[in-house]
Amino acid sequence: MTTYLLLCTDKQGVPHDYPRLLAADQRRNQASYLNGLKQRHRDETDDDGQLLRPRGGPLLATILKTLDCEAYRDSLAPTHRVTGGRGQQYEPTLVSGTHKVTQDQRLALLFIAYVLGQVQYAPPSAGAIVGLDGRVHKVSLDPRRYAELEGIIDTLRTWIQTPSADAPPVVLNKHCPLCPFRADCRAKAEHDDDLSLLDRMTPRARQRYHDHGIFSVKQLSYAFRPRRQ
Numbered sequence: 749m750t751t752y753l754l755l756c757t758d759k760q761g762v763p764h765d766y767p768r769l770l771a772a773d774q775r776r777n778q779a780s781y782l783n784g785l786k787q788r789h790r791d792e793t794d795d796d797g798q799l800l801r802p803r804g805g806p807l808l809a810t811i812l813k814t815l816d817c818e819a820y821r822d823s824l825a826p827t828h829r830v831t832g833g834r835g836q837q838y839e840p841t842l843v844s845g846t847h848k849v850t851q852d853q854r855l856a857l858l859f860i861a862y863v864l865g866q867v868q869y870a871p872p873s874a875g876a877i878v879g880l881d882g883r884v885h886k887v888s889l890d891p892r893r894y895a896e897l898e899g900i901i902d903t904l905r906t907w908i909q910t911p912s913a914d915a916p917p918v919v920l921n922k923h924c925p926l927c928p929f930r931a932d933c934r935a936k937a938e939h940d941d942d943l944s945l946l947d948r949m950t951p952r953a954r955q956r957y958h959d960h961g962i963f964s965v966k967q968l969s970y971a972f973r974p975r976r977q
Contacts, residue, residue, distance in 0.1 A: 749916055751904065753929055756911045761928025773880060774845030778822055781843045781878050782808055785823060807838065812863045816905065819863040825876065839872040840864055847880050854887060858897055861889050919951070920944040941965050 753759050807824040824838035840860040844853050857875045865871030877885045918936045941964035943954045
């Protein structure tokens with residue numbers, strides 16, 4: 749829903765303070781990490797601070813662009829592989845603002861790797877996420893994840909090319925408290941009396957109730973049976 753509102757409407761929402769704090773920590777961690785790379789590869793940098801490709805060192809922060817995709821990457825580490833005569837292959841590195849690796853960060857790294865794969869003609873099989881404590885977490889990039897990501901990207905392309913006036917259904921989840929559109933989605937869910945208003949209502953359980961013709965909390969209440977004494 750958040751992606752749809754950002755792509756297909758003029759709404760911006762109200763940002764939550766917690767994501768802003770994480771973004772600030774991420775910027776500080778990025779600056780520290782990139783400065784460390786420059787110090788370790790001092791002899792391999794040019795006048796602009798960009799690490800030189802022929803020396804075999806990593807490449808510093810730039811924007812990767814393809815036909816309709818764009819991704820920021822903090823650095824690219826060479827894998828010392830030459831595939832089909834197309835030159836050096838690289839793996840992406842994402843610098844985060846948290847100590848633990850989250851699923852959102854794994855997805856962001858996967859997207860960077862997806863765009864990188866189009867640039868270097870071969871998707872990387874692994875990447876790295878640098879935590880707030882400086883630890884480098886190696887992340888495997890399974891080919892099946894690329895296939896899942898392509899499905900998401902195809903949906904976004906469809907929304908951009910032919911914006912739909914019908915928004916996807918509102919489904920409240922554990923990420924809602926940090927979403928800039930949390931108030932709007934909450935109001936819509938309450939208006940529809942949606943099952944996702946209930947705590948611990950998983951997507952699988954919600955779909956199971958839908959299969960039985962139960963779409964609202966009121967309808968579900970009629971199926972309640974008190975426990976025997």
